Amino acid sequence: MALKYTNKINKVRTFALGLVFVGILVMYIGIFFKSSQVIMTISMLIGFLCIIASTLVYFWIGMLSTRTVQVVCPNCGGATKMLGRVDACMHCSEPLTMDKSLEGKEFSEHYNNKKNINKKRS
Template identity: 70%
Template sequence: MGIKYSNKINKIRTFALGLVFAGLFISYLGVFFRESPLVMALFILIGFLAIILSTVVYFWIGMLSTKTVQVVCPTCGKPTKMLGRVDACMYCKQPLTMDRELEGKEFDEAYNRKQKRADN
């Protein structure tokens, strides 16, 4: 079985979800420091900030996903959103590109970076 790639939008959403769980976990750690209200409050505050950061990331990716190009995946036939020159299908993980110069080349997410564009 080949390499499975993941969609950039899903990666960012997964990161934001991880921030939510990390924030809840950090806040919960504050319970173990009930004897020291300052340390307990510090843990709860750090956890709260992680949850707020996840909200910002979710908002940012939501705004970014409104500017994506929607294409139909040639493999599974489902509509998926493309972010950048190369991306992967959200459903079947098929590598996708809309750049004619990259057709037939090995899939590399570095094609989305400006340095890699100059190396073509």
């Protein structure tokens, strides 16, 4: 069974989308506590803060994606953005690297962590 890798940008965007849904759900739950204004207000504020956090995460990943390198996937031919030394194709999840020393090695997201670079090379 082949492992399914995901693109780092898509992971962060999925997390931000999840924050939006959690925020709306928490706000919706607050409606059931109309009789207690304190619980309803806290629920609405927590939901609002989740949505604001989502906005900040979307802004951060948008700014981060402007520094990416756009490459063409050799497997599917689709244009994808690479963030870091190794990443996965946004379309087909093919492991990608631009580092010649990592070609032919088993794909690991630990190659992006500077602490683990020397450990994986040996």
